[in-house]
Structures are given as C-alpha cells and as structure tokens.
Amino acid sequence: MNKSEYKNIVKKYTPNEDKLKNAFYAFVSGGIIGLLSASIYALFISNDVESTIATSCTLVILILASSLLTGLGFFDTFVEKFKCGIIIPITGFAHSLTSEAIDNKNDGMITGLGASIFKLAGSVLLYGMVSAFILAIIKVIMNG
Amino acid sequence: MYYINAFLLVGIISMIGQIILDNTKLTPGHITSIFVSIGALLSFMGLYDKLIEISKIGSSIPIMSFGNLLYKAALEGFYNNKIIGLFSNMLSTTSAGISSSVIIAFIISIFFKAKD
Numbered sequence: 001m002n003k004s005e006y007k008n009i010v011k012k013y014t015p016n017e018d019k020l021k022n023a024f025y026a027f028v029s030g031g032i033i034g035l036l037s038a039s040i041y042a043l044f045i046s047n048d049v050e051s052t053i054a055t056s057c058t059l060v061i062l063i064l065a066s067s068l069l070t071g072l073g074f075f076d077t078f079v080e081k082f083k084c085g086i087i088i089p090i091t092g093f094a095h096s097l098t099s100e101a102i103d104n105k106n107d108g109m110i111t112g113l114g115a116s117i118f119k120l121a122g123s124v125l126l127y128g129m130v131s132a133f134i135l136a137i138i139k140v141i142m143n144g
Numbered sequence: 145m146y147y148i149n150a151f152l153l154v155g156i157i158s159m160i161g162q163i164i165l166d167n168t169k170l171t172p173g174h175i176t177s178i179f180v181s182i183g184a185l186l187s188f189m190g191l192y193d194k195l196i197e198i199s200k201i202g203s204s205i206p207i208m209s210f211g212n213l214l215y216k217a218a219l220e221g222f223y224n225n226k227i228i229g230l231f232s233n234m235l236s237t238t239s240a241g242i243s244s245s246v247i248i249a250f251i252i253s254i255f256f257k258a259k260d
Contacts, residue, residue, distance in 0.1 A: 019166045023159050030158025031151040034202045038150035041201040055204050056240040062205070063241070067248045071256035084162035087172045088179060089154060089205045094245045096176075101253035113253060117246070120173055124207065125242070128180040129234060132214035135188040136230060140222055 022083060029078075029085030037062060059090055066091035070098040096120035150202035153195065157206045176207050183211025213237040 037058050044054035066086070069075045075095050078086055086092055097117055104116040118125070161175050170178075183206075186192040192212045195203040203209055214234055221233025235242065 019163070022166055023162050026162035027155040027159040030206075031155030034150040034152075034154025034199075034205055035147055037154075037205050038147050038199070038201050042146070051200070055201060058201060059204070059241050060244045063245045064248055067245070067252045071252040073256075084165055084172070084175065085155075085158045087176065088158045088161040088207055090207065090241060090245075092172070092176060093207060093210075093241075094249065097245050097249035098252050101249050102256055102258050105253055105258065113250075117249060117253075121245075123173060123177045124180050124210065127177045128184065128211050128214050131181040131184040131211060132218045132234060133230070135184050135215055136218040136222060139188060139219055 025082050026085040026088075029082035030088060033062070033086065033089045033091060062090055063094040066094040067098040070095050071102065075099070093121055093124060096124075146199070149199040150205075153199045153202035154205050157208065179206070179208050180211040183208030184215040185211070187212040187215045210238055210241070 040058045040061055041054055044057050045051065049057065066075060069078070075086075076099075079095070086095070097120075100119045100121075101113050101117045104112040106112060107116075157179075161179060164170065164178075165172065165175055183192065186195070186208070192203070192208075203212075214237075217237045218230050218234040221229035221231070221236075223229075225232065
C-alpha cells in the first residue's frame with residue numbers, strides 16, 4: 001500500500017465533523033445563556049438591586065446551575081453537543097472545577113480533590129492574572 | 145433590544161471560540177486561556193468598553209470578562225497604592241466569580257459521585 005492509498009483510507013474513516021453545524025450550535029447555545037443571564041439580571045434590577053451586585057448575583061446563579069448540572073451528570077452531554085457554546089461562558093469555568101473535583105474525589109480529600117480541582121481552571125486564572133499584570137505595567141509605563 | 149444584544153454578544157463570542165476549536169489543534173483548555181488573555185488585551189486597547197456598551201450583562205458572561213476585570217482592577221490598584229496596590233486589588237472585582245465557583249464546586253463534589 002503506498003502513501004496516497006493510505007491517506008485515502010484514513011480520510012474515509014476519520015469522523016467528518018460538520019463545522020458549520022458546530023458553529024451554529026455554539027452560537028445558539030451561547031446566545032441562550034446570554035438571554036438567560038439577561039433575564040436574571042433584569043429580574044434583580046427590577047427589584048431595586050444595585051447593578052454591580054445584580055451582575056454578581058447573575059454570575060453566581062449561572063455557576064450554581066452549571067455545577068449542579070455537572071454533579072447530576074447532564075453537563076457532559078451538553079458539552080458534547082454544544083461545545084464552545086457553554087465552555088466560553090462562565091459556566092465552563094464552573095464545570096471544569098466541579099468535574100475535576102468529582103472525578104478525583106476517590107484519591108482522597110487532599111491528594112485527590114484538593115490537588116486537582118484547579119487542573120483545568122488553574123490555567124484560566126494563571127494566564128488571566130499574568131496578562132493583566134503585564135498589560136497593567138505596560139499601560140502605566142505608557143502613561144508615564 | 146436589551147435581550148437581543150445579550151443573545152448576539154454571547155452567541156457570537158461562543159461561535160468564534162467554536163470556529164477556532166474546529167479549525168486548529170487547540171483543546172478547550174487552550175481556548176479558555178487564550179480568551180481570558182484576549183479579554184485583558186481588549187480591555188488594554190479600550191475595546192472592551194464598547195462591548196459593555198452593547199450589552200452590560202452580556203459582556204460579563206463570557207470568560208473574556210475575567211481578563212477585562214483583572215486588568216481594570218490591577219490598573220486601578222496601581223493608581224491608588226502603587227505596585228502593592230496592583231497585587232492587592234487585582235482579584236477584587238472577580239472575587240465573586242472565583243470564590244463562589246470554588247466553594248460551590250467543593251460542596252457539589254461532596255454530595256455527588258463520579259459517573260462510571
């Protein structure tokens with residue numbers, strides 16, 4: 001079997017993911033999360049809650065919902081179908097913490113749960129803080 | 145308009161993430177880290193305020209808002225208390241998101257078992 005034949009066979013059996021469909025699903029599911037949070041936010045605002053507090057409350061509700069869905073085991077099926085639609089919003093951050101905590105619980109509270117809870121979310125915190133630090137320093141130097 | 149803007153903003157940001165995920169070899173872990181840094185960069189260039197103008201709540205839902213808030217808080221801290229203010233103030237505005245996710249994740253993980 002020569003190289004091009006081999007390539008054809010590989011191509012035949014590689015699952016053909018429909019990129020357009022994936023992008024559409026991500027758009028709709030992300031949008032629905034945006035819509036949902038806008039409704040929760042509006043509910044808080046209409047009850048005379050201050051806007052920064054209302055934002056925090058909305059985030060906490062989303063985090064609680066996604067952690068609970070992760071614990072109940074529904075979230076993985078959502079992620080498989082909608083992918084970035086729920087990974088990019090704050091729900092993905094909460095999901096990564098909860099799923100790592102649950103998966104590694106059996107190795108003990110310290111060496112399992114404690115050590116691996118930040119396995120995925122840690123990189124978000126690390127690179128967020130590093131880039132914020134560097135950019136803040138650049139801004140300060142630019143402004144003199 | 146308020147609801148439509150929130151829908152479009154979060155939807156489009158998620159779609160951009162999905163397109164990057166499908167066309168490169170990056171994992172979701174890479175995407176979220178990159179998006180946080182992009183959020184800080186947009187904030188640095190003054191573009192994130194435009195997103196906040198479009199939809200206030202919609203702009204605080206994607207993970208990018210993490211970078212935006214970290215950068216703004218760090219800068220504000222620097223102007224108040226110089227370099228030590230930068231460190232002490234950096235996490236102040238994102239604290240609600242980080243600590244609530246950690247605490248909730250811990251409590252949930254106590255009560256639920258991993259699915260086989």
